[in-house]
Amino acid sequence: MRLRLLLALAIVPSCIDFVLDADLDGPRIVASDFPGPRAVEVPVAGPWRLEFSEPLDPRRLRVALLAWETVGACELTPECDEGSCERGRCQVDPIADADLRALERGDPLDGAIPLALALEDLPERPGTSLHITPERPLAAHARHSLLVFARDRRGAPLVDDDGEAVVWRRDLVTAGPASSGPAPRLVSPPPGADLVPTDLARVDTAFDRPVAAAPGDTLQLRAADHPRELVDPVACPGWVPGLCLSWRTAEPLAPGVVYELAGGSLRDRAGRPLVASREFAAFRTGPGPDLSPPELADLVFAQLGRCLHARLHAREPLRLRLTAGPAARELVTPPGPVDLAVRLDAPAGARVTATLQAWDLAGRAAERSTEHVLGDSFDRGAPPLALAEVLANPRGREPTQEFVELADLRAAGDPLLVGGLRLVDGPAGALDLAGGDPLPPFTSAPGQRHVVVPAAYDPAQGDDPGPPPGTSLIRVDASLAAGGLKNSPGEALLLVFEAGAKGPVVLDSYGGWHDPGDLPGRSLARDPGGCDTPAAWAPHPSGRANPGTGP
Structure with a gap:
């Protein structure tokens, strides 16, 4: 609305007309990178652009970006008890009316994501362009809300299409983790590592999507006073090509300095440059170089x-x-307990030489080798079955709705009649192979999954996902193992073959690495072709259990 006031003032010897022109219209957002109230597949690192109809007062611009809270999983169904389903996660709106009023006043909002804002006048017409960039990439496949309030240079507030003062809002659902470009993550040294030697030999970085490294590419190590450059990238051994690069340090690092991954010349295969890492990607150096090789005095080899x-x-x-023979596995580990394992395909009685090689951050190496005679668990006559999933804390009745899933490891072959198996549970390191529950005989085909359940297990009970129709259910007595699976850490589980050549032998195990009490209704799962190590078992990626089908 423009208000024109005509004032006639008598001034001797004549009258002069004065016209006062006042702009009372507020600024509008006339263009944005968010075409509707809810935008999807938004790049995680921006930048995002808004255009305003009038020049803004930069001192009175207010912008806030808030992440929606995850309260559940909806990977198997699009419905949520609370909030909305966004890429497999139930998320709730974090914004209340009080937040809108606080933004208008200029008060900071709790939980707001740090942003970098850049204002510039439009060259072709009156107005302002606003560029919004999160300081770190947003969480992938997650919903966020962007709030904007502004005033023009005359103090008029931002308005909507009806001319009403408003806090402008857009909801956005982010795309994948590499949707804005490659974001390096520290592999070695591990994130947060302390006392890293100043003669650090190499820095390994991982990426969510493949990158295309050229011989002259560089990566920056940012530091307050002593930045360094990483050069000569090569592929990390054992990784999918392009997902990990190992860099040489161009010069020794300074002592007592925090170094963080920063920019560089590297690009992904789509030609996009590096963006900041979402995760903490820094380490701190110690007082000087490391002159000693790795210590392997307490190394122990064991068959399990x-x-x-x-x-x-x-x-x-x-x-x-x-x-060990043709099998090999690599691991980058921080200080602390380490359990590294390989699965062997050899008969009982075979002799295998196991070798462990170790390199520290300075590139110094140590090695130990021992010969092993494989025990009866490698008997070719033992059933080719392994543990795949364990639900110790169902949402339904306990122990009735607990289950243990077995997987047939064969890729081909005829159905096999399986007998002589037993499930044994108890404290790790103190298990009686003769305890627990014997399993009834059953037939198994290559690749088949079998769900071991108590006698009263109800697949249609409803509080927990049931197995698909036709799934092999192996029913035991009123509970699994010794009175049911415990909801406490350290509760180990063994799959025992009673008919070994020299008595019962352990075919597979779960070492009790997690606390089921923290995972109501959520199972623990792993690749059944792997080994029982803490890194192998993880809460089921669906957020629930998935009997009979695998992760």
Whole structure:
């Protein structure tokens, strides 16, 4: 609305007309990168652009970005008890009316994501362009809300299409983690590592999507006073090509300095440049170089099930490689307990040489080898079954709705009649192979899944997902193992073959690495072709249980 006031003032010897022109219209957002109230597949690192109909007062611009809280999972169904389903997660709106009023006043909002804002006048017409960039990439596949309030240079507030003062809002659902470009993550040294030697040999970085490294590419290590450059990228051994690069440090690092991954010349295969890492990607150097090789004095090799384990307590971050015959596995680990294992395909009585190689951050190496005679768990006559999923804390009745899932490891072959198996549970390291529950005989085909359940288990009970129709259910007595699975950490589980050549043998195990009490209704799962290590078992990715089908 423009108000024109005509004032006639008598001034001798004539009258002069004065016209006062006042702009009372507020600014509007006339264009944005968010075409509707809810935008999807929004790049995680921006930038996002808004255009305003008039020049803004930068001192009175208010912008807030808030993430929706995740309150559940909806990967298997689009319905949520609370909030909306966004890419498999139930999320709730974080914004209340009080937040809108606080933004108008200029008060900070709790939980607001740090943003970088850039204002510039439009060159072709009166107005302002606003560029919004999060300081770090947003969480992928998650919903966020963007709030904007502004005033023009005459003090008029931002208005909607009806001319009403408003806090402008857009909801956005982010795309994948690499949707804005490659964001490096620290692999070695591990994120947050302390006392890293100043003669650090290499820095390994991982990426969510493949990158295309050129010989002259560089990556920056940012620091307050002593930045450094990483050069000569090569592929990390054992990784999918393009998902991990190992860099050489161009010069020794300064002592007592925090270094963080920053920019560089690297691009992904779509040609997009590096963006900041969402996760903390920094380490701190110690007082000087590391002149000693890795310490392997407490290394122990052990056979468990069909796997050979190397166990030690790392006193510093290490890169480890375990080989046993043709099998090999690598691991980058921080200081602390380490359990590295390989699954072997060899008969009982075979002799296998196991070798553990270790490299510290300065590139110094140590190695130990021992020969092992494989035990009866490698008997070719033992059933080819392994643990795949464990639900110890169902939402339904306990122990009735608990289950343990077995997987047939064969890729081909004829159906096999399986007998002589037993489930044994109890404190790790104190298990009686003759305890627990014997399983009734059953037939297994290559790749088939079998769900071991108590006699009264109801697949249609409803509080927990049931197995697909036709799933093999192996019913035991009133509970699994010794009175049901415990909801406490350290509760181990063994799959025992009673008919071994020299008595009962362990075919597979779960070491009790997690606390089921923290996971109501959510199972623990792993690749059944792997070994029983803490890193192998994880809460089911669906947020629930998934009997009979695998993760």
